[in-house]
Amino acid sequence: MEKVFTYDTTLRDGAQSEGVSFSDSGKLRFTRMLDDFGIDYIEGGFAGSNPRDRKFFEDIRREKLSHSRIVAFGSTRRADMDAAADPQLAGLLAADTEYVTIYGKSWLLHVTDVLRTTAMNNLQMIADTVGHLKSQGRKIIFDAEHFYDGFKNNPEYALKALESAVREGACALVLCDTNGGTLPHESFEITSRVCHHFPDVEIGAHTHDDSGLGAAVALEAIRAGARHVQGTINGYGERTGNANLITIIPSVELKMGLFCVGSENLKKLHKVSVVADDLTNQRTDSRRPYVGRASFSHKAGAHVNAVRKNPATFEHIDPAAVGNQRRILVSELSGGTNVRMKAEELGVDLSTITKEQIGAVLAAVKNKENEGFSYESADGSFKILLHKILDQHKPFFELLGFRCIVEKRGPQEPCISEATIKVRVKGETELTAGEGEGPVDALNQALRKALVRFYPEIDTVSLTDYRVRILDPKSATRAVTRVLIESGDGQRTWGTVGVSENIIEASWQALLDSVEVKLIDVET
């Protein structure tokens, strides 16, 4: 099968989106995930101009990736400066990557109205920049900004921009629909022309969703011969977003007979989408094509009946091919296999489990999810839930109560947070106090103090991640809140979850689960 190279620009173009931002460690976790998923190129950021992006390139050099190539992103040289003297290009080289992508102008409107330079000088800027980077041993991908608009306006000039890059050794030409205004059939026609013009160069497409056509314009470019496609996970990006790789990849693999990440990796699609939302604190849209929770759901009645007779009647693909699953709202027993597989993964013994117990687990998960819980990133809490239903659960301590006080004594004074906690452990009552940066930190300190005398191993546990998700923001400060905590003991990490209208209560539930997971593991 012919290969279409995938190029992710989530860390650069996606992070320009309103409200999308990564922590430094989140960027690394995201990159490892895409590497495992089989993405070919991962663009790390504006290497030449942004200090935080520079840090990423330093960090990622210490990682061992198995598949993906890291790409540094920058622009053509300044109109009035030698490429060798341009500090932006020096920064790009300092990122020390095998591949660099530079973007340049191919639409005369931008050359004259934005750059305010001559048509000729713009071509020279492209050539000089590619030539300079090439002389420094880089492989260069040329992003032709606004290519489709430029081509419609002046095809000769747009092609000349590409020729300037190819002549100096660019290894790939990427046609950008920067404003997202191109129609699918225009993409097919223009990309075909380019592919015929450069039969030996890798041609790519970089599209945006301003007309709701980002994926379609990319697919039509591929049909016309492009073998490289750029986009972001979940379509994050400025304005309406970039083309969504989560939508494009399965369409290419399952409907166009071409190869992107392969059918085994494709099964990770759903997880990649959900974890990316977690890392960027985005709301997961249940109606997303291929990966949404509702994407293969069928309501009772004619559809469910038909799907039972033959799933192809109302499903365009097999949901398992993208790691998703059918949801039939009348039957809860459809997910028994998932429960078994997950339990095995968590080391829970299911050898004596009955069919009724599997059903009870599924029903409990469904109930909890209706309340707002989510177990995708909270396998620790899922394990405790399993133990409870299988009667393998035993409490390590009993909460008698807690009190949390946050106080501010004047406009310039810092907030003071204190917590007291009362628990009964192994027959003894402990009352401890803790203070912290905020109420949850204070509670965490007090809880550890109360338990460490009885369970010294919890001293090795630290919280490594803390996320808050407001589930129905419209109710504002009365909204239901989901707290996800990630904990580690130096050897393993685990996630736990809590849900409540009160953020302190939700955090408390996730804290309790975090400690309990560790104690279960010590016992077994």
Add this chain to the structure above:
Amino acid sequence: MEKVFTYDTTLRDGAQSEGVSFSDSGKLRFTRMLDDFGIDYIEGGFAGSNPRDRKFFEDIRREKLSHSRIVAFGSTRRADMDAAADPQLAGLLAADTEYVTIYGKSWLLHVTDVLRTTAMNNLQMIADTVGHLKSQGRKIIFDAEHFYDGFKNNPEYALKALESAVREGACALVLCDTNGGTLPHESFEITSRVCHHFPDVEIGAHTHDDSGLGAAVALEAIRAGARHVQGTINGYGERTGNANLITIIPSVELKMGLFCVGSENLKKLHKVSVVADDLTNQRTDSRRPYVGRASFSHKAGAHVNAVRKNPATFEHIDPAAVGNQRRILVSELSGGTNVRMKAEELGVDLSTITKEQIGAVLAAVKNKENEGFSYESADGSFKILLHKILDQHKPFFELLGFRCIVEKRGPQEPCISEATIKVRVKGETELTAGEGEGPVDALNQALRKALVRFYPEIDTVSLTDYRVRILDPKSATRAVTRVLIESGDGQRTWGTVGVSENIIEASWQALLDSVEVKLIDVET
């Protein structure tokens, strides 16, 4: 200009979506809105089988619409019954509409596996049903369910299904991509074949978004000759939703040189989308093509600069054409132009501002963003920042202190949250207490109590959105937290932001700004 007829199925196919529901009066308001917007056909529901849908047809008969035709929806007759005897068709006729739409099978898989009847009998069912409704004086639109899948499987049979409807007098044939799996170029090819086969019949397309291509597949059908397009407002619908008319209509009008609702009506597009969300209680997605709040927002300084020189550089259409507007975001990537344009948007007088003050604003934004603030969604806090730097800021009250207590008295007891607050307002000291669902809610209640005597207008302010972002999750419960609050007074909405290691303190800052923005506006 050639006309493309628009057919809205929000009240029927859209309402099958999980979580989308209309009140009876909401349906009428929605219908009046679409009539005013210039939609040609409005499908009111399953007239023959659903009592609540029947009520709509009774209600709507009393309304005077200026443009739209109301359509009743039903299916072909039962496999084993005369059309005249079928109660479902009797119900359809009872709706008493000029137009009826019936759906029937055109994919053999469905005929044999779902209907479990013969290929021949299915064609007879279509013919009988159309003939019967025609004899009762109706105009009939025939929705060929799964047409594209059926055509790919057996083109002759799929066309025969259409012929059966045309022979008995159907006035329009609608090709459905019921499972949403068709690619744009397939839609073009198949629709072309159908248009050539039936040169004198109105051909339509009804598509779904399961592959993220719903709009593209519809547009390609129109390019192939279809002159009737079905969809829902905002793409509501089962699974991933129907094709979104809000996206399709402007693409057809502004990019394909065809006529749907006309340029004057097109300016209502944004409002239609937002009001539909209100009527169905759906979250408004800021990234929706054409109508989203973020769809024409610009953040990077280079983009803002370019848009100021010529909006076409980074906008695919004029936002005013669809009733939307440009938004300039202020961030550390911004330049002076962003600040000036944003200040204008917020109604802050910059006539006497100096270059040094602009520089001071940018420096302040940069500092604040380093601390974790973000002004992109917090124009209210940005306005206060501007006022402070321009020395136009005056405090409305002074905080003397607050205390927040969250208490839990046992494992099964609910958390109790109380707050006390002490402020000095207009020379008087107020001490108030509040309780709430959580600590922030309690603080909010106490603050309002303290201020309302002095500033009764804050009674109109409510919090409409509350979001929490952990900025460096690796420090877990000690992490810096950013809180974004959206407030509204029934006329406008504004966003405010707070940042602290303590979530209560961060929320408090955003709350204070929220109140202050309202008080500034009342004063000016």
